[in-house]
Amino acid sequence: MRFRRLRQTEALRSLMSETRLAVTDLVLPVFVQDQSSGRSEINSLPDVYRYGLEDLFAYCEMLCESGIRALALFPVIKEDLKDKQAAEALNSEGLIPKVIRQLKKRFPELVIFADVALDPYSSDGHDGIVKAGKVLNDETVVQLAKMAVVLAESGADFVAPSDMMDGRVVAIRRALDQAGYIDTGIMSYAVKYASSFYGPFRDALQSEPKMGDKKTYQMDPANPREALKEALQDVQEGADILMIKPAGMYLDVVSQIKQRVHCPVAAYHVSGEYAMLKFAAEKGCFNYEDALYEKLLCIKRAGADMIFSYGALEMAEWLGR
Numbered sequence: 001m002r003f004r005r006l007r008q009t010e011a012l013r014s015l016m017s018e019t020r021l022a023v024t025d026l027v028l029p030v031f032v033q034d035q036s037s038g039r040s041e042i043n044s045l046p047d048v049y050r051y052g053l054e055d056l057f058a059y060c061e062m063l064c065e066s067g068i069r070a071l072a073l074f075p076v077i078k079e080d081l082k083d084k085q086a087a088e089a090l091n092s093e094g095l096i097p098k099v100i101r102q103l104k105k106r107f108p109e110l111v112i113f114a115d116v117a118l119d120p121y122s123s124d125g126h127d128g129i130v131k132a133g134k135v136l137n138d139e140t141v142v143q144l145a146k147m148a149v150v151l152a153e154s155g156a157d158f159v160a161p162s163d164m165m166d167g168r169v170v171a172i173r174r175a176l177d178q179a180g181y182i183d184t185g186i187m188s189y190a191v192k193y194a195s196s197f198y199g200p201f202r203d204a205l206q207s208e209p210k211m212g213d214k215k216t217y218q219m220d221p222a223n224p225r226e227a228l229k230e231a232l233q234d235v236q237e238g239a240d241i242l243m244i245k246p247a248g249m250y251l252d253v254v255s256q257i258k259q260r261v262h263c264p265v266a267a268y269h270v271s272g273e274y275a276m277l278k279f280a281a282e283k284g285c286f287n288y289e290d291a292l293y294e295k296l297l298c299i300k301r302a303g304a305d306m307i308f309s310y311g312a313l314e315m316a317e318w319l320g321r
Contacts (some may be wrong), residue, residue: 019301021293023319027113027266027314031204033076034095044200045271046278048310050076053099060107066316069209070111072160072308073099074206077120085129086121089147097154104155106196114156116148116172117163127163127217135217141168145175152181154180158241161248164191164217173238188239191227191253194218195246197250197272199307204271224253239263244304246270248295252303258303267304269296272311289318 006016007242011174030051037054051059063071075095081088088094100112119128122128128140140163148159159176161168169188176184178254202208219226231242240263243253245265258265277295281288292311301305309315 008114019297021297021300021315023139023316023317024069025300025307026068026296026316027070027072027111027306027308028063028068028312029072029074029268029308029310030056030059032095032099033075033077034078040312041320042094042145042200042204044203045275045310046282047314048204048271048274050204053102055253056099057102057106058241060103060110062111063108063313066313067320068312068316069109072113072115072307074115074121074202074205076312079206082123084123086118086143089121089143090117090150091299092150092153097150098156100151100156111157112155113158113160114151114154116144116151116159116161116168118143118147119163119207119209120205122207124211125207125233126212127214128165130211133211137165137167140165141171144168145171148172148180148184149175149181150181152176152184156184158185158187160187160189160243162192162245164189164192164214164219167237169234169239170237185240186238187241187243188237189245190231190234190242191244191257192218192240192248193221193250194223195249195270197246197249197270198272200275221249224256227253227321228260231261235261235263241266241306243268243308246272246273247304247307249304252296254299254302254304262304265303266306267299267302269299269307269309269311271310277311289314294317 007013033050035052038052039049039055042048072094119125119127126135128135151159243266245268247269254267277291296307
């Protein structure tokens with residue numbers, strides 16, 4: 001046997017490829033700030049910005065031209081709007097509802113994933129309501145369900161609970177159905193690990209926890225079996241898509257869940273993973289384009305049906321050459 005016969009040319013390698021990465025696999029996470037125009041840099045996330053509305057619209061023009069048809073919105077909330085109950089998350093005239101309505105008017109073809117979590121709106125910086133130093137599960141779930149309805153009213157295609165509270169998927173599904181939003185989907189962050197790789201994301205949103213950490217609700221990186229239980233429970237509660245986060249460090253979990261569920265699986269190439277590639281490429285460790293392609297291809301190979309990545313637009317441009 002000479003396996004190299006199948007690797008001799010680019011054309012042969014392409015014919016024999018077992019996994020293909022396509023533009024339609026990609027979702028771009030976008031940070032939005034409450035100002036009419038302009039963009040601001042994020043020191044820990046090279047080439048990623050917080051966008052004001054007009055700059056966001058111009059960015060979405062590029063997005064559509066690249067072939068990407070989906071984005072995930074994350075808000076940068078002003079400090080004076082944050083409180084312990086994260087009340088701003090329920091404001092139908094707030095930043096994200098306003099942005100969704102305008103995006104849907106200008107780019108009706110874009111699929112919008114709207115994050116459902118309290119940490120951008122909380123003065124405590126946690127994904128849930130904090131009382132006496134403890135993140136409360138059931139009280140938080142009530143707030144998340146109300147938030148999901150506000151986002152659905154604004155036109156979000158999918159609400160995306162990323163909080164890791166128990167029981168929030170079924171609560172959100174009931175709230176959406178009772179409000180008449182039976183066609184609004186739920187992409188549940190079913191498996192979200194307490195990872196070290198979220199730092200640049202929290203920097204972008206200025207949402208670092210004011211006390212403690214998130215290990216009482218995000219998962220232990222040591223536990224793949226628990227991940228499967230979480231995923232199966234969310235399917236049972238009504239999730240339409242399951243998200244695994246992070247992606248690159250947890251390919252075994254992506255593969256395991258893909259083999260056991262019959263709904264689409266998303267994987268998030270998170271901020272720290274993206275930033276590592278950027279900074280390493282700056283130091284000459286490798287070619288950034290090649291490294292990003294390899295990373296996203298491996299996430300696809302593990303079983304992800306869609307990949308959320310800050311490098312999605314760059315990859316779409318390269319794939320379109």
